[in-house]
Amino acid sequence: MNKWLSILFDKVGLYSLHRKKSLQTQFCHDVSLQPFTINSDRASFYQLNTIPDVLFELTDQNNYLLGSYSYNSPIYSEDKDNNIAKGMCFLSKNGKEPVHVIIVHGWRSDSLNKFKSIFLKQMQKKEFNVYFPTLPYHFERASNSLYSGEYMISANVCRTITAIRQAVVEIRALIQWLKQNKGGKVILIGISLGGYISNLVSLYEKEIDVLVSVMYANNLSYEIWHTSIGKHIKEDLERNNFTYEQLQECWSILRADEAKPLVSKEKILLISGKYDQYLTEQDAKNLWLAWGKPRRLFYHCGHAGILFNRKKIAKDTMNFIEDSIANGSE
Known part of the structure; x- marks a missing residue:
């Protein structure tokens, strides 16, 4: 896609995204928790202590079972509606x-349609x-907020630290439950924020067979401070005299480039957009290096290439998965 057209599509997308913003300040910094996150052993911070039971509600449709699954989140937040991990599934x-x-x-998604349109078929x-x-x-875990x-x-x-930690540990729980109860291979694919979360999961979860990360972030504090996507959050922090250096320190445990993945390098595929206006090329490169x-x-x-290049993303991803599975079975 043409460079300037790519930038234009991203800027239009960002304009639309920023039309919804918090009506009141979200700023909160519990100083008592700061030493815990800064001094924590990363593996312990993202540790999965017990694997919860995963419950399914399924209907039969031709060669697939379609429905939902849920389980208690291993990491509890202060919001009751957010403490049940859940999702959709399509089981062969x-x-x-x-x-x-x-x-x-991805972040602020209000439906799964975009992601299903890329990969499901x-x-x-x-x-x-x-x-x-x-x-x-x-989605339904955001019942008390203005938007998903x-x-x-x-x-x-x-709260951001807790939510990221919660996402990582919940996905670890699903992976380990599948390995223990169903066997087989586990492929983890993340898109945008989902790529960032998947990258973090790969640092602590050894049961991932293949990782594909699409239009991913690496250093959350850097992206919030230096890209348009985080402008309202940055404004909220600055209004409360919270500096970039403080944010970097508090969110250092959320960086994906601070450790090596447990997935072998040959089983990792990273996909980036050269003209991405949501996430910086340098941040993506830092992780790769x-x-x-x-x-x-x-x-x-x-970043809009997630939609405009969905066929290419699907093809490249499927080819990589099939090659990785074939090579892994030799």
Whole structure:
């Protein structure tokens, strides 16, 4: 896609995104929690202590079982409606050794339609099981907020930490439950915020067979402070005299480039948009370098390329998954 057209589409998208903003300050910083997050051992911080029971509600449709799943979140927040982890699923009835694909959506998504339109048909053709987890404070988990995702990332510094931690540990719980109860391969795919969350999961979860991260972030504090996507959050922080240096310090435990993934480098695919206006090219590059330069694809598009290049994303992802599974079975 043409560079200037890509930038234009992203700017239009950002304008639309920012039309919805918090009506009151979200700023909160619990000083008592700051030493805990700064001094915490990262592995302990994201530890999964027990694997919760996953409950399914399914209906039969041809060769698939369609429905939802839910389980108690291993990390509790102060918001009751946010403490049940849940999602949609499409489960194959082929009886073969399963391939489970977990697809993690983006920030402020108000439906899964965009993500299903990219991957679902291709995954079902291969008879994979597909799971779409709901991130904290999104969809029905956001009943007390103005819009989906408002409370996941905001100027409430400690709530953001809890929400990111909650997302990581919840996905770890789903992965481990699938491995223990269903067996087979687990493929983790994240898009935008979902890519960032998936990157963090890969640092602590050894049961991931393939990781694909699309238009991902790496350093959340950097993106909030230096890109248009975080402008209202930055304004809220600055109004309360909270500096970039303070945010970096508090959110350092949320950085994906501070550790190495437990997935082998050969099983990681990173996809970036060269003209992305939501996330910076440098931040994406920093992760790629820190992880030892796994396979990375550069699309000539912006963040809106998630939609405009969905066929290419699906094709490149499916080819990488199939190659990785084939090589892993040799």
